[in-house]
Amino acid sequence: MLRTEWWKWLTMALLLYVFVGGLLLPVPRLPILNETIRVLYFHVPMWFGMIALFTASCIQAIKYLSKEQLTNDIFSVQLAEVGILFGILGMISGMFWANYTWGEPWSSDPKQNMSAIALLIYFAYFVLRGSIKDEQQRAKISAVYNIFAFATLIPLLFILPRLAEDSLHPGNGGNPGFNAYDLDSQMRLVFYPAVIGWALLGFWLATIKIRYEIVSEKLGL
Template sequence: MLKWWKISGIILVLYALVGGLLLPVPQLPILMQSIRNLYYHVPMWFGMQTLLIASAIYAAKGLIYKDLLHDIRSEAYAKIALLFGTMGLVTGMIWAKNTWGAYWTNDPKLNSAAIGMLMYAAYFVLRGSIDDAEKKARISAVYNLFALPVFIVLIFVLPRLTASLHPGNGGNPGFNSYDLDSRLRLVFYPAVLGWIFIGFWIAELQIRINKLTFLKENED
């Protein structure tokens, strides 16, 4: 039997996918119907950030308790976070092409997101370069704990200090001022919650597979 949050994830994402295309949206200049991408693009970043926080928590736990199972969890959360980040970038690029006229602009948020993603890609390169499991867990946990605050600064702080095309950045109005009649919220919040649940579900499956592999390797 599936746990409640997995069932909730399925229902919420299905509702967001269908409702996101069918329910009315405010007609805003330039954005027009592309505002519906808010339901698909932004939840990916929320999912990524939540998973990265979970990854950092387990990295810290791994350092404190010196348990390799925490490292397995930390790695899996980071891996699925990177998957969500990639989906966020792809949906963002499609949106950018239709509203800003190019797949990639010199926007500080875009560049920061790319740097942040590369930083986490380097985390996996680092892990792959160390053979000893305990050493790998320790070093990558320290890297992970340093990477998270840098990622938060790159995504949330830096783009707000300079001119940006993104809403809520560089003096632009944020999501709240767009959403005057709350029609977007009806789909946006369920989409965020649903994708977070789905992200944790995929990560949980990855963790369980890695645990089984780890236990089998240690049996031999």
């Protein structure tokens, strides 16, 4: 008997709707963007998902430090791994889109730089884990780094937009975004389910990886 919780069915339904609706429902015709505006349903939710997963990973790290249960450490690592996957997907989809709309994949946009830094931090987290042999110590040191890095990543979200007068991203610095037009209510109908659906998919992936890790821990693999 397949054990499936209700939120997994919800994820499947939402993502099915996002794929069908996102590719077929009408979208506003904007100069330059044209049909590429549909990337909104796939690219932007990646960042929401990434931030949600990293936040969950940081919470698990705090739990590890207070309880010292190795399970929390497994949770924290696997959530961060899926977060990185989402970050990479978001970055690739964004660069692909930017190549056609901005003319080049990387234009040193503040949001691009911010995402690059976020990925650097979490790659460093895995290098750190790789270089400590003792299990308890690895869990503790990496939990500390996770919290420390997350807390400095957050101010970055407020600092970078402050430094750059304008971002190339739609909706910033006078660029047409989906907020600026009346048709946006139609896009919202797909966008909000997309954000929820992709984030849930991220947590679903993480739970599978976590179960796998816990089982292989028990078997001593």
